[in-house]
Amino acid sequence: MTAVCLLDTSIFLEILNVPVKxxxxxxxxxxxxxxxxxxxSLFLPMATILETGNHIGxxxxxxxxxxxxxxxxxxxxxxxxxxxxxxxxxxxxxxxxVVWLRDFPDHATGGSGLGDLSIIHDWNRLCLQNRGRRxxxxxxxxxxxxxxxxxxx
Numbered sequence: 001m002t003a004v005c006l007l008d009t010s011i012f013l014e015i016l017n018v019p020v021k022x023x024x025x026x027x028x029x030x031x032x033x034x035x036x037x038x039x040x041s042l043f044l045p046m047a048t049i050l051e052t053g054n055h056i057g058x059x060x061x062x063x064x065x066x067x068x069x070x071x072x073x074x075x076x077x078x079x080x081x082x083x084x085x086x087x088x089x090x091x092x093x094x095x096x097x098v099v100w101l102r103d104f105p106d107h108a109t110g111g112s113g114l115g116d117l118s119i120i121h122d123w124n125r126l127c128l129q130n131r132g133r134r135x136x137x138x139x140x141x142x143x144x145x146x147x148x149x150x151x152x153x
Contacts (some may be wrong), residue, residue: 001133001151004126006119008139009051012044016052016071019145021062023063024140037086037136043087044079045122047115090122116144123147 014028015022056068078084082094090096099121104114119137127135127149136148 002038003035003134003136004043004130005040006043006045006089006123006126006135006137008119008137008141008144009048009055009115010140010144011056012048012052013137016056016068016075018019018052018056018068019064021055021059032085041133042086043122043126044076044088045091045119046088046092047118049088051077051115055130090118094120103119109144116141119144120147 007015010151011028014023014025015032016022017025052072054066056072059065060068075084075086076088079086079088096118103121104117123135123137131152133151134149137144139145
């Protein structure tokens, strides 16, 4: 069975080639092509969408921001419509936010934000739903990249 992959903001920034943030655009696109060829399930967490939008809106000149924002809107819209290799997940429900808020003080103490915590919760949920598949977070952040569970037999 193919793997289940959650995209972190660091990867989505590279895919979209966000000015100043993207340093490995070509390499990440090559890795993305491999994941698509392997038919991995590629999930785009809500936190990744929101954080990427924030990075785009706060960086570069107006023209660069607009061009990047248009690429972003196209990719996320395609994902929402089912016309992308990415499947959006984690449209927040009140019950989920209660759990995230309960866990946030301990998580923040370790130096991570609420977005990362929500992606970790997504990872945990996908691990439970996909016991026979590898489930991992694709990230340039070593902490998030450490979330990589092999398939259970």
